[in-house]
Amino acid sequence: MAFLSRQRQALCAWQGRQRKGTNAMGEYAIEFEQVSKTFPHAAEPAVHETSLNIAEGSFITILGASGSGKTTLLKMVNRIHEPTSGRIRVQGQDITSLPVKNLRRKIGYVIQQIGLFPHMTVEQNIATVPKILGWNAGKIRERVAELLELVHLPAEFRDRYPRQLSGGQQQRVGIARAMAGDASIMLMDEPFGALDAITRASLQDELIDIQRKLNKTILFVTHDIDEAMKLGDQIVIMNEGRIQQYGTPLEILTEPANDFVRQLVHADDVFQRLELMEAQRMMVPVRQASGEIGHTVYTTDSLKKVLSCLLQSDGEQVGVRNEDDELVGTIGFEQLKVLDGRIHEPIESR
Ligand SMILES: Nc1ncnc2c1ncn2[C@@H]1O[C@H](COP(=O)(O)OP(=O)(O)OP(=O)(O)O)[C@@H](O)[C@H]1O
Ligand SMILES: [Mg+2]
Incomplete structure (x- = not known):
């Protein structure tokens, strides 16, 4: 146990950023406390005694097979169930203690199918929540323009109807609509499920960007393991209504809690998975750098590349540069020891 806990500490250090926690008031963005949901006439609960603390500003992915309770978990947060x-609790407040309307103002929601209103234009779709909030026409127009830009859609799309857009473009409108009211929490239920791989990858990148810029708390459901690993600061793994593990992508890969998790994430194929994790997610910020720096990688390079560089260089650590070529962090062998003996395997041959 002591060994495991040391490993965990090393992992946190390696990640180089504090685990996000509570806000100044000591509150989590969302807390589930022993939450269960049994639908009428169901033999088993859809969600079973689930406890989970979601830190402000974190990007949480929820991963699990069909029917494992992911959507049910999400829909309890905005009281659809x-x-x-x-x-x-949302921001410290029991959600049953405030009117549903007020609760939903704090929470943007992107549903499992695209779910735009087909008889409304893009602008009218995006303006749904601002209208409910009583914003004036000028403010709404401004907000729509700002959001179209944020999700990389041309301004002239505002007058189109959903059927005149591609699937990926509709999904961008869905994201813009969920963000329109400036909610600090976003619930996203398999938002990219229906998209082709290329559109999906670019929307994933954009969403990571948006989250970094706006510091939203995001709960993102997916049954795609690669998507969960790429997007999540932390991943919740569910099976049959129960949480199997809640941890960082790296923790889940290197310390799967049980056989279910191990098989689900193919933890044995750790190198393939490392390809999905960016250096910036794991680096130690540069102010803590010490010792010789050998090769450098870019913030968006994969951890697999980091490992490969470390194995090729004589240095103790590799530097991590941002897009302006400034050194912003390091990743060293010392931290990589958490991967156990596995890093001695020649990864180039895989
Ligand atoms: N409104 C409902 N009434 C009755 N049972 C429901 C309802 N919604 C979901 N369930 C049941 O609850 C369980 C969990 O469903 P849920 O939709 O949360 O799964 P999921 O993990 O989101 O699956 P998927 O990946 O297919 O979307 C399933 O057995 C489902 O049949
Ligand atoms: Mg679902």
């Missing part, structure tokens, strides 16, 4: 037992 009510828990059978347990308690949910």
Whole structure:
């Protein structure tokens, strides 16, 4: 156990950023406390005694097979479903203690199918929540323009109808709509599920960018392991209504909690998975750098590249540069020891 806990500490250090926690008031963005949901006439609960703390500003992916309770978990946060037992708090407040309308103002929601209103233009779709909030026409127009830019859609799309857009473009409108009211929490239920691989990858990148810029708390459901690894600061793995593990992508790869997790994430194929994790997600910020720096990589390079560089260089660590070529962090062998003996395997041959 002591060994495991040392490993965990090393992992946190390696990640080089504090685990996000509570806000100044000591509150989490979302807390599930022993939450269960059993639908009428169901033999088993869809969600079973789930406890989970979601830190402000974190990007959480929820991964699990079809029917494992992911959507149900999400829909209890904005009270589309009510828990059978347990308690949910949003920013410290029990969600049953405030009017549903007020709760939903804090929470943007992108549903499993694209779900745009087909008889409304892009602008009208995006303006749904601002209208409910009573914003004036000028402010709404401004906000729509700002959001179209944020999700990389041309301004002239505002007058189109959903059927005149591609699937990827519709999904961008869905994201813009969920962000329109400036909610600090976003619930996203397999938003990219129906998209081709290329569109999906670029929307994933854009979403990471948006989250970094706006510091939203995002709960993102997917059944795609690669997507969960790429997007999540932390991943929640669910099976049959129960959380199997809640940890960083690296923790889940290197310390799968049980056989279910191991098989689900193909933890044995650690190198393939490392390809999905960016250096910036794991680096130690440069102010803590010490010792010789050998090769450097870019913030968006994969951890697989970092490992490869370390194995090829004589240095103790590799530097990490941002797009302006400034040194912003390091990753060293010392931290990589958490991968156990596995890094001695020649990764170039894989
Ligand atoms: N409104 C409902 N009424 C009754 N049972 C429901 C309802 N919604 C979901 N369920 C059941 O609850 C369980 C969990 O469903 P849920 O939609 O949360 O799964 P999921 O993990 O989101 O699956 P998927 O990946 O297919 O979207 C399933 O067995 C499902 O049949
Ligand atoms: Mg679902």
